[in-house]
Amino acid sequence: GENVEQHPSTLSVQEGDSAVIKCTYSDSASNYFPWYKQELGKRPQLIIDIRSNVGEKKDQRIAVTLNKTAKHFSLHITETQPEDSAVYFCAASKNDYKLSFGAGTTVTVRA
Amino acid sequence: NAGVTQTPKFQVLKTGQSMTLQCAQDMNHNSMYWYRQDPGMGLRLIYYSASEGTTDKGEVPNGYNVSRLNKREFSLRLESAAPSQTSVYFCATSLAYRETQYFGPGTRLLVL
Numbered sequence: 001g002e003n004v005e006q007h008p009s010t011l012s013v014q015e016g017d018s019a020v021i022k023c024t025y026s027d028s029a030s031n032y033f034p035w036y037k038q039e040l041g042k043r044p045q046l047i048i049d050i051r052s053n054v055g056e057k058k059d060q061r062i063a064v065t066l067n068k069t070a071k072h073f074s075l076h077i078t079e080t081q082p083e084d085s086a087v088y089f090c091a092a093s094k095n096d097y098k099l100s101f102g103a104g105t106t107v108t109v110r111a
Numbered sequence: 112n113a114g115v116t117q118t119p120k121f122q123v124l125k126t127g128q129s130m131t132l133q134c135a136q137d138m139n140h141n142s143m144y145w146y147r148q149d150p151g152m153g154l155r156l157i158y159y160s161a162s163e164g165t166t167d168k169g170e171v172p173n174g175y176n177v178s179r180l181n182k183r184e185f186s187l188r189l190e191s192a193a194p195s196q197t198s199v200y201f202c203a204t205s206l207a208y209r210e211t212q213y214f215g216p217g218t219r220l221l222v223l
Contacts, residue, residue: 001170009151032209043201043214044154051209089153097142097161097208098169101153 002027004092006102014110019077021105023090026071030092033066033073034099038087047088048075080109112137115215117202123221124192132187132218134202142205143185144169144212145177147198154201160185161208192222 003026013019025033034049050057050064050073057064061080066073077084090102118133134143141162146154156169160179174196176188189196202215 004153006153034211043216045214046211049211091154093209095208097144097159097167098156099144099154099212100170101155103151103153 002030002092002094002098002100004090004100004102006090006105008105009103010106010108012108012110013080015080015082017080019075019080019084019107019109021075021088021090021107022072023074023092023102024070024072025092025100027092027094028068028071029094031095032093033064034091034093035062035064035075036089036091036101038089038104040086044089077107080107082109082111085109114138115202115204115213117200117215117218119218120216121219121221123223124189125223126193128192129188129190130192130220131189132200132202132220134185134187134215135183136202136204136213137183138204138213139182140204140206140213141182142207142210143179144203144205145175145185145187146201146203147171147196148201148217149198157187157200192220194222196220197222 031052036044038044063076091099144159145157158177200218203212205212
């Protein structure tokens with residue numbers, strides 16, 4: 001099955017700085033890559049996703065890039081704020097219902 | 112609209128006991144999923160139901176059974192609970208595959 005590796009496992013940034021989380025996937029047939037944010041004690045929520053027919057997607061302060069050749073994709077958060085502190089999960093899927101998640105990155109934004 | 116709801120919120124079981132986790136959605140979504148979340152391991156798919164009347168195994172189905180009761184409800188059953196099943200269980204729904212999955216609030220299960 002699909003194997004998704006996520007790095008780093010923890011990330012501490014100064015408020016206002018950028019944060020970058022990277023994921024690699026194993027199955028070249030994967031074509032859907034969502035990112036979920038989970039605040040402490042809450043449910044995961046989708047923040048952005050990208051499909052394999054595009055290389056980059058932006059939504060305000062967050063962006064995702066995809067390199068299909070290298071089989072990796074990244075989440076970029078600019079101008080980080082305290083409310084960005086959470087666990088972020090990347091995931092990958094082919095043309096089916098199975099989402100394979102990375103192990104998560106705990107992001108802490110220092111005031 | 113309640114979105115995705117799960118019951119119970121928290122449960123303690125003894126090894127060998129059985130229980131059913133319930134999930135309901137009012138989003139008129141076709142697909143429903145059960146995940147477990149363990150520290151350092153992300154979310155792992157247990158079972159999913161692509162549409163009413165169908166269920167399929169995910170990544171970690173052993174020790175679990177599911178029922179898609181109707182379009183709204185998808186239950187997860189532990190027939191004989193084991194300590195290794197201590198986890199947080201999330202139900203999720205989506206309109207179709209490769210679409211946003213909406214998660215329920217989770218059920219925290221402790222098996223002693």
